Amino acid sequence: MKKPVIEFNNYSFKYHSQTVPTLQNINLTIYEGEKVLIVGPSGSGKSTIGHCINGLVPFSYKGEVNGSLQIMGEEAGHLDIFSRSKMVGTVLQDPDGQFIGITVGEDIAFSLENDCMEQGDMVNLVEEAAKMVEMGEYLPTSIHHLSGGQKQRVSLAGVMVDKVEIILFDEPLANLDPATGKYAIELIDRIHKETNKTVVMIEHRLEDVLHCHVDRIIVVDDGRIVADMSPNKLLSSHFLERVNIREPLYVKAVKYAGCTVTEDMKPAHLDSFTVESCKDKLLDWFEAVNPKVLNEKTSPVLELKEISFSYAPGHETIHEVSICINKGEMVSIVGKNGAGKSTLSKLICGFERPRSGSILFYGQDITSDTIMERSLRIGMVMQNPNHMISKHMVYDEIAFGLVIRGVLEDEIKERVEKTLKICGLYPFRNWPISALSFGQKKRVTIASILVLEPEVMILDEPTAGQGLRHYTEIMEFLVELNRQGITIIMITHDMHLMLEYTPRAIVIDGGKKIADESAATILTDLEIISQANLKETSLLVLAKRLGIVEPKAFVSRFIAFDQEVRKQWQ
Template sequence: MKKPVIQFQNFSFKYHSQVQPTLHDINLTIYEGEKVLIVGPSGSGKSTIGHCLNGLVPFSYKGDITGHLSIMGQEAKNLDIFSISKMVGTVLQDPDGQFIGLTVGEDIAFALENDFRSQEDMFSIVKEVSSLVDMDAYLHSSLHQLSGGQKQRVSLGGVMVDDVDILLFDEPLANLDPATGKHAIELIDRIQKETDTTVVMIEHRLEDVLECHIDRIIVVNDGRIVADLSPDELLSSSILEECNIREPLYVKAAKYAGCEVTADTKPSHIDTFDINKDKLITWFQAADPPAPKVKSSPILELDNIYFSYGTGKNTVQNMSFSINKGEMVSIAGKNGAGKSTLASLICGFVKPNAGRILFNGKEITHDTIKERAERIGLVMQNPNQMISKHMIFDEVALGLVMRGVPEAEIKERVEKTLRICGLYPFRNWPISALSFGQKKRVTIASILVLEPELIILDEPTAGQDFKHYTEIMEFLAELNEQGITILMITHDMHLMLEYTPRAIVIADGEKIADETAANILTNRDVIEKANLKETSLFDLAVKAGIGEPREFVGRFIDFDKEVRKTWQ
């Protein structure tokens, strides 16, 4: 029998900054060589469990602990954070916050330098580890020139040189495009099998994690463990839905169609899932097709835009498209394709080398950032780059204060926006007490409160649980219905399908597709070029023998959206 490497026994934790405990009476054992996934809504306590495992609780985040936590047979409260780091290696969701060295090789070698290893040993170990994480060809590359997926692999290499017993991943997919995320999951799976290291993952994107085998899924809600099951057992239950955690799309579609989903039907992967094809076909034939949207006049036009950061290579080239008033459009593409640069060009942070930008038919190519900000709002991908106040209310109110809005109106508009974004209970909290996902919602609220004509959101749902994802997206959809145009840069294929009838796909700085989201996510050529991923709904329709799989995708998305409107 495998030995336990992590044991929580009647474990509770309360942050000093909070009145109520975040974790209540946790009992959990993880065994040597297991791969375990921890899921739960934002604020459920799952990240705090991770902080307990890597020593950030109680050494960085102070609080009161009751009960016991043992790691590799040692009581955690008797260990210092350095000793814990030699047993538990952590890969953060934001790799940039983990880098020390200037190059890939330097960063991977950092822990070895701290241990006074000889240069000969360091070269040998770094070469071996970099090969394991597929970064041996980049040892002399600058960290700042790497893609999101490459940065994550370097972070993984940096903790693996210590030959740790446990690898802890905190939302490893949060900032990765779908194909890179799939490669990351496959890499984690390969390393776990080759080294027999115990792997603990904390992640919202359940369907993506299930691309590879998972031993157990731990569901955390309100600081308590509500389920500890195999993937097949969990997906055949109603626990995920009850905890507002997104089920895999193909499982949800099967349930809507009335198919029996049990552990015996093996629902943890689309390839193994045994479905009732007749019921699925009957449901498809009865479901209404989505209604088309009425077209309007253009609000934003890009005409043959070129831009380079001065490296000699164009980051954006030959870029032309128009966004109509009242549209909700997604921009997709792999990490480094030029999506965020495109947003910077539209907002005026950088100027194009050639081409024109028009807003409501008037050229704004040479308008200032301030002039554009009166009509265009941008929510950046990293919330820490936008936040400048200590308190949540003050941060959301800042733009209105700068515009001289009366105090009574500021209070009314801020509180309304905080309610919609699920932040009203925290309105008097310091921002430092928030999770990454909650900070993201603060930055969205700070732009939404200004009511611009066009809102650009860079990864609006990254780090959000399904409930808050739905709340934010339904709020954006409501704004869109009121006539506000929305442009979203996203890696979330479900977001594309459900909320943006149209998607623009970029690869290597060029537009390669401008189509319906359903058509794009069923086009293998575009998917491959842009590091996207085919939706499992398409695979399910093909598996069931439905002759119009694209129609099936559209009908499911429309049906699901209507069902979840009842949550609001």
């Protein structure tokens, strides 16, 4: 029988800044060599469980602990943070937050240097860890020259070199493009099999994680564990639906068609999912669902004309990109990590100046406008909320832009409170931002721009770290703004978001525009998918398995149907 390595017994935790516990009577045992996934809505407490395991609670996040937590058979309260780090290695969702060294090799070696290891032994261990994560040839490379996926691999190597028994991944897919995310899940799976380490993953993107085998899925809601079962059993139940966690799209389509999903149908993996008995119901449902009606084109609001830009001489990041965005459009910009998507947004907002080309707003050249002048027309929400937040309290952060613009106090209060409610932040309006989860911080930064009512909004990964309900609330609010004439541009790795909300998508690769088509067309073009590190949607694969003549139409109709169902939550 496998021995327990993590044991929560009637465990509760309350942050000092809060009045009610974030975790309530947690009972959970994770065994040696298991691979476990923890899921839950944003703010449910799943990240706090991770913080309790790796020692950030109580060493960094202070609060009141009740009950027992044992790590590797030792009471966690008796372990200092150094001892805990030798048992549990953590790979953060933002790898930049845990880098110390300048080069890949230096960063991997950091903990060994702290242990005063002999240099020869250190070199051998670093090379071994780097090779395991396929970064052996990058040891002399600067951390800052790596892609998002490569940075994550270096973070993992830095954990592996310490020979920890437990590896904790906090939202490992949050900042990765679809193909890199798929590779990350395969890498985690390979290391789990080769080393027999205990792996705990905290992640929103359930379908992506289930690309590889998971032993158990722990569902957390409102600080409590509401389910703990195998993936096949969980997906044949209604637990995920009850707590508003997105089920795999192919499973949801089968359920929408009126089919009962059972454990023996093996729904955890599309390849093994036996849907043949549901074929007739799925075809009938497909015929009955109305297709989505696209909006007509309007006049241009934002135009990029042959824009080129370089961060350093001799290395062009953006190469002669021309894009026309029409008023009232909702557009996705997609592509692999490092393709130039975020750089384009910086050029549009004025954070960077193009080397050549021009930017037009309603036909007027704004290439030379200042950041302040552009901010009156164009709002930008960055990918990392910590790069935007400047105040300590939630209300003050959202009100800040209105305050510096001289808006009257009564109007500020009205607009801030309205935005707080729309973004699901009203209960937290008097909270310190330090007490929020990453997903909640993300909503604060979106709210701080929404409250300014810009004509064009650019959002870099607007739904990263969001549970399905908050994802829906934010996106439906953006849709409502869009209906009122505000133009929305989203930089995203979320292929479902792209399909569901943006009829048009622009694909960037190597600083060049390689496609500008409908989202459904792009995600059925295998050449573009491969070149831009995108991923074919499971709905398309399901439609092909069913023999549907128009698989793109099946995808579009599912999206329209699913959107209408979730609108009822509003």
